[in-house]
Amino acid sequence: MSRRFDFLVIGSGSAGLNFALQVADHGTVGIITKKDRAESNTNYAQGGIASVMDAADSYEKHIEDTLVAGAGLCKREAVELIVTEGPTVVRELMDMGAAFTAHAGRLDLGREGGHSHNRIVHAADMTGREIERALLSRVGSHPNITVLEHVFAMELITEHHLGKHVTRYDDDTHCFGAYVLNTISNRVERILAKTTLLATGGAGRVYAHTTNPEIATGDGIAMAFRAKARVANMEFIQFHPTSLYHPGADGFLISEAVRGHGAILRNADGVAFMEQYDTRKELAPRDIVARAIDDQLKKRGEECVYLDLTHLDPADVRAHFPNIAAQCAEYGVDITTERIPVVPAAHYICGGVVTDLDGRTSIHGLFAAGEVACTGVHGANRLASNSLLEALVFAKRAAAKAIAYASRAHWHEHVPEWDYSGTINTEEWVLISHNKRELQQLMWNYVGIVRSDLRLERAFRRTRLLYEETENFYQRTRVSVPLCQLRNLITIAYLVIRSAMGRKESRGLHYTTDYPQPDEREKRDSVI
Ligand code: FAD
Ligand code: SIN
Numbered sequence: 001m002s003r004r005f006d007f008l009v010i011g012s013g014s015a016g017l018n019f020a021l022q023v024a025d026h027g028t029v030g031i032i033t034k035k036d037r038a039e040s041n042t043n044y045a046q047g048g049i050a051s052v053m054d055a056a057d058s059y060e061k062h063i064e065d066t067l068v069a070g071a072g073l074c075k076r077e078a079v080e081l082i083v084t085e086g087p088t089v090v091r092e093l094m095d096m097g098a099a100f101t102a103h104a105g106r107l108d109l110g111r112e113g114g115h116s117h118n119r120i121v122h123a124a125d126m127t128g129r130e131i132e133r134a135l136l137s138r139v140g141s142h143p144n145i146t147v148l149e150h151v152f153a154m155e156l157i158t159e160h161h162l163g164k165h166v167t168r169y170d171d172d173t174h175c176f177g178a179y180v181l182n183t184i185s186n187r188v189e190r191i192l193a194k195t196t197l198l199a200t201g202g203a204g205r206v207y208a209h210t211t212n213p214e215i216a217t218g219d220g221i222a223m224a225f226r227a228k229a230r231v232a233n234m235e236f237i238q239f240h241p242t243s244l245y246h247p248g249a250d251g252f253l254i255s256e257a258v259r260g261h262g263a264i265l266r267n268a269d270g271v272a273f274m275e276q277y278d279t280r281k282e283l284a285p286r287d288i289v290a291r292a293i294d295d296q297l298k299k300r301g302e303e304c305v306y307l308d309l310t311h312l313d314p315a316d317v318r319a320h321f322p323n324i325a326a327q328c329a330e331y332g333v334d335i336t337t338e339r340i341p342v343v344p345a346a347h348y349i350c351g352g353v354v355t356d357l358d359g360r361t362s363i364h365g366l367f368a369a370g371e372v373a374c375t376g377v378h379g380a381n382r383l384a385s386n387s388l389l390e391a392l393v394f395a396k397r398a399a400a401k402a403i404a405y406a407s408r409a410h411w412h413e414h415v416p417e418w419d420y421s422g423t424i425n426t427e428e429w430v431l432i433s434h435n436k437r438e439l440q441q442l443m444w445n446y447v448g449i450v451r452s453d454l455r456l457e458r459a460f461r462r463t464r465l466l467y468e469e470t471e472n473f474y475q476r477t478r479v480s481v482p483l484c485q486l487r488n489l490i491t492i493a494y495l496v497i498r499s500a501m502g503r504k505e506s507r508g509l510h511y512t513t514d515y516p517q518p519d520e521r522e523k524r525d526s527v528i
Contacts, residue, residue, distance in 0.1 A: 001189045005030035006406045008193030010153045013040030015370025015391040016199030017135035022399030024144045032151040038132050041201045045128025046255035048120040050385040051086035057117040059083050069114045069285050070379025071508035072523050078376035082393045089392040090121050098134035111260035112384035114285040120385050125321045152181045152481050156227040157415050168228045175366035176412040188418035194409035195365050195402040202371040203492045207346035208444040211243050211253040220372035222488035224353040230362040232374045232527040233351030235499035236509040239449050240347035241289040245304035246331045251345045256384050264308045267296050287381050287509050290344040294449045306339035350378040359398025369395040380508020432482050435466050451512040456501045463493045499526040
């Protein structure tokens with residue numbers, strides 16, 4: 001079976017939906033998404049969108065804060081774009097009906113680590129849900145947009161599928177759409193498209209502990225890598241300092257906005273330890289706070305540290321953080337009277353599919369925006385609440401170029417149907433869940449907040465074994481979403497480890513005990 005669209009959008013988070021709305025007046029748009037339409041990292045975003053909305057703030061300060069966090073690897077032009085186009089995209093969201101927290105008609109601007117001014121536009125502590133709701137309601141009413149839920153993108157279609165040998169050095173590879181697995185009919189379909197946007201989000205699920213929902217398996221980066229697109233800076237994984245420490249909480253995030261509101265980090269003895277690590281204390285950039293917590297846990301042999309809000313006004317805390325208060329209460333913690341047990345967890349991937357300032361990848365007709373992309377905005381470390389902003393701004397910029405590209409492009413008529421050879425091999429299904437768990441644990445143990453050559457080499461060897469076993473299984477077996485996701489996670493692990501092994505310095509989110517300082521000679525992107 002095959003379908004065709006002028007614009008194929010893979011992913012229904014902030015990047016995919018904003019792109020779809022921008023191109024929808026210029027042709028047919030198909031958005032495919034592997035679960036329900038709202039299920040995305042976007043939907044769980046808490047803190048908000050960083051944007052200069054206050055007369056006392058300035059673009060220069062936001063640019064400077066972003067560049068400082070990025071530790072020398074941000075592309076200044078990309079940073080300038082998100083900062084200067086930020087207020088427009090925030091107003092566009094408000095025009096679509098996004099209700100951000102405001103008092104007497106003025107936006108309530110929050111504060112997060114690394115920001116020199118209050119500039120976080122938010123909807124209480126459920127900003128992502130409000131943005132997703134507003135975007136989806138617009139998408140749902142546009143006659144040119146079709147949303148296909150429970151459809152999993154497996155492979156990007158390029159000249160490779162027409163029998164040509166494609167390499168990473170070619171500059172004339174084109175994307176003609178994607179092979180997708182319809183998980184309701186269990187059939188693989190061809191979707192032919194004049195342009196394709198990757199908006200598949202992040203890859204937090206490559207780690208045993210993450211704030212990301214289950215969809216974050218790095219599919220877009222892995223697909224693009226297999227299609228021979230350029231991928232960069234995969235070693236820069238951001239660990240959020242504070243996820244709820246509770247066996248049932250599955251990495252539930254305690255927003256940085258809580259620290260921005262005055263919460264204090266304490267160890268089990270009640271000592272406020274951040275002042276030992278950075279003069280900005282709780283509001284130091286995330287990598288510093290996460291490493292400080294890691295250091296406390298290792299030195300003291302404890303399982304978690306604590307976030308203390310008990311000195312703050314309880315009514316005010318509940319009003320600002322209703323969702324966090326409710327979720328913590330479910331796990332038996334009253335955040336106004338008790339300290340919240342927290343640990344760091346994998347949160348965001350700064351690297352991804354390389355794009356230019358207009359979302360174009362190294363493959364013609366293939367665009368990327370949002371967490372899947374590496375635009376140059378974040379460099380070696382993302383400033384808090386810059387990712388929703390980047391996703392929205394770059395999706396819009398990519399849309400402008402995709403419209404022009406689609407007007408000249410055509411559907412490729414000779415793309416073959418998917419080859420279904422392979423058997424259903426039920427006995428070995430358990431291999432998928434075992435290998436996934438093993439991969440997530442080894443990434444957590446050896447490729448985490450603090451790295452070393454020895455740990456990375458160990459991770460590399462074990463990942464290679466998992467790769468060989470899983471590829472062998474894949475060659476013999478009918479495709480399924482769990483199997484495809486495992487392959488993608490293994491690819492992500494390989495890219496992260498390989499990039500980390502290649503960086504012989506510590507910079508931003510990449511910290512290794514073998515090279516604990518930044519080295520000017522290593523100040524470059526890790527492009528694969
Ligand atoms: P997503 O929103 O993750 O959307 C990806 C979409 O792609 C989903 O619909 C998914 O189902 C789909 N998809 C993935 N693979 C496939 C496939 N193979 N086939 C079909 N569909 C697929 N950032 C901020 O700026 N501010 C915040 O306050 C903030 N808080 C956060 C809190 C949490 C708990 C988390 C996890 C992240 C937070 N972030 C925050 C980061 C931010 O939410 C994400 O970086 C951003 O939402 C990414 O948007 P996106 O559109 O690129 O991807
Ligand atoms: C948070 O609310 O702490 C997350 C913000 C972000 O990831 O940018």
